Amino acid sequence: MKFSCEKALLLSAVATASRTVAVKSSIPALEGILIEAGSALRLTGYNLETGIRTTVPAEISQSGSLVLSARLFGEIVRKLPDDTVYFSAKNYMVNIKCGLSEFNILGTDPEEFPELPSVDQQNMVSIAQNVLRSMISQTLFAVSDNESRPIHTGSLFEVEREQLTIVSVDGYRLALRHEPTQGRQGEDFFSFVVPGAALSEVEKICSGEDSISVVQGARHVLFQTGATILVCRRLEGEFLNYKNAIPRNNTIKITGDTKALLSSIERVSLIISDKLKSPLRCVFQDGVLLITTKTGIGDAADQCPIQGDGQDLEIGFNNKYLMDALKAAPAERLRLEFTSGVAPCLILPAEGEENFVYMVLPVRLKAN
Amino acid sequence: MKFSCEKALLLSAVATASRTVAVKSSIPALEGILIEAGSALRLTGYNLETGIRTTVPAEISQSGSLVLSARLFGEIVRKLPDDTVYFSAKNYMVNIKCGLSEFNILGTDPEEFPELPSVDQQNMVSIAQNVLRSMISQTLFAVSDNESRPIHTGSLFEVEREQLTIVSVDGYRLALRHEPTQGRQGEDFFSFVVPGAALSEVEKICSGEDSISVVQGARHVLFQTGATILVCRRLEGEFLNYKNAIPRNNTIKITGDTKALLSSIERVSLIISDKLKSPLRCVFQDGVLLITTKTGIGDAADQCPIQGDGQDLEIGFNNKYLMDALKAAPAERLRLEFTSGVAPCLILPAEGEENFVYMVLPVRLKAN
DSSP: OEEEEEHHHHHHHHHHHHTTSOSSOSSGGGGEEEEEESSSEEEEEEOSSEEEEEEEOOEEEEOEEEEEEHHHHHHHHHHSOSSEEEEEEETTEEEEEETTEEEEEEOBOGGGSOOOOOOOOSEEEEEEHHHHHHHHHTTGGGSOOOTTSGGGGEEEEEEETTEEEEEEEOSSEEEEEEEEOSEEESOSEEEEEEEHHHHHHHHHHOOSSSEEEEEEOSSEEEEEOSSEEEEEEOOOSOOOOHHHHSOOOOSEEEEEEHHHHHHHHHHHHTTOOSSSOOOEEEEEEEEEEEEEEEETTEEEEEEEEEEEEEEEEEEEEOHHHHHHHHHHOOOSEEEEEESOTTSOEEEEESSSOOOEEEEEOOBOOOOO | OEEEEEHHHHHHHHHHHHTTSOSSOSSGGGGEEEEEESSSEEEEEEOSSEEEEEEEOOEEEEOEEEEEEHHHHHHHHHHSOSSEEEEEEETTEEEEEETTEEEEEEOBOGGGSOOOOOOOOSEEEEEEHHHHHHHHHTTGGGSOOOTTSGGGGEEEEEEETTEEEEEEEOSSEEEEEEEEOSEEESOSEEEEEEEHHHHHHHHHHOOSSSEEEEEEOSSEEEEEOSSEEEEEEOOOSOOOOHHHHSOOOOSEEEEEEHHHHHHHHHHHGGGOOSSSOOOEEEEEEEEEEEEEEEETTEEEEEEEEEEEEEEEEEEEEOHHHHHHHHHHOOOSEEEEEESOTTSOEEEEESSSOOOEEEEEOOBOOOOO
16 A cells, blocks of 8 residues: 555544544454545544544555554654655555654554445435534534433434424433525435434534535435545434424513523522532513522522513523523523423524524422 | 622632642641631632732721632632622621622631741742743753652752752753842842742742742742732752753754754654653764654654754653753754763753753663
């Protein structure tokens, strides 16, 4: 194997492929990057759950393939001078030259590297990378980490007409984002569930306004940008029927400033810790929200101006769930909807299109 | 106790005093900040090794003192709105109000807080804060972490005529910095040794061009800026006679670019790890330095242009010691001096005043 390639391009490709390399594995090949020089130069990282393959512009003078430690390869390329990198290998003994620097390190047999699953396209949707990136970051926090309901450790992707919806739920809260697609192929309606761990990698390969294709296969999902693909398995099982779970006839509606609400809640939360848990006691009055709590550390109280009459509704919340939703909400002003102190709270944009819905279940408050 | 004070000023003072608060201590008071409202508002953090006391501009309407958890107090002040903070306490029950926020938390008896040592001035030297800061950061790395020679776990401060010298040694290397002082009182020549842990806090309280006084007491040292003092004990024992340790009749002298030397060494060091140690083999030729090494990972070679004739001197180095010195050296070009492959290497500024000297001992190389 023999190729040459610009340091900056190689570095970016190694960084991308390294995202899905296992940090520590009983199969040493999984701690490496598969380097394949054929008609193009391809780098692959695959931890058996999620795989990334990316193509690098390179001059290939002799084809071949081998596996090289991702950590070592990444560190070497990062420190090389900004110049052309000459890479050659014979019997897995790799020689890397760049400027006045030279390394000789041992690679391993590519046969030990597991094959990336091939994905037979059933349906496909495409969307701008920066839009998908924000949809993921604004829903991923609500994915469950409870392995007893594996289906909810991923996010639901649902394509209906020209719209993509992403939904995460964990039994205590729900996060939903809608956005128009840039194109689609396949059935009128299709849906699949993508593991949360894979989505946090998809988020990182997305940037700019170019589109990314999301391909639904029988057992896998493939995300494809210009030079890079990410493959992961689909989660199997029945996802929550979220449409039924979201209450739609709420009688109490108030609006407020996202940052002001978050600041008030964060302050009161300072006396809540993992050891000293206590719900936030929220009282929605006419024009003002009172937030209080009490733990072994002491008590805290805060007020936040709101618009509308909360009808003195008293409701308890897990502070973390409320903060997660307020941090993720892509709107400067929010509408909060309630029916009672024991029914879920909806968080929606105060104005304009309803492109997100967060739902947080209340927690029972002790008598004052 | 009752006072009010601007949030930004209080926050900066709490952050400063918190630096020397014990993170976890068997004496709970040491995890707190001593808050004293008298003629001024004073905050003190003291971990029994190093203490910081700082004064905050405040309106004091009732004097008093108590100890408050540094972590909790810091988090609360950080999150408060940018407004006046009203602080009051009765029987150690603290009430903090700011804007629409209010906290009630329990403080503890100030009697449990140990007293900061008082320092009887023997000698004093003053210097610009930013100068002391860089002198510390450029020598602290060579302080020993070996507790069997406690005196070398600190840096030597030496004042002679109008010059302050700071020296650190650890048995394998030496770092020395000179700078002119801004003023001095006491004996013609005086010196003392300051613990490395205290110096890393002194570094953080120094900023800007205002001067800092360094006061030598019988058993302690006091660093004093406008509103803040730092007190630590002096280390006792006999510090290395560094003047005799630095060889001055070196026959081989070369110069080179600091960044280029560092980059070459960093690259070759990529195949050296904590588990797979190996010295750098440096060969100083006429106009070029060759650096190579070989470990279980593979081998690496690099070249760096130098000025002068190295007379083919072959010398081995611990890569980390050489990198530490090159990273700290405050000069774009350096002069390296040698007598042989088994004698120490000196690193000095290539041009201008000799305001730093680094010395690195060589390591034995195996035959090629």
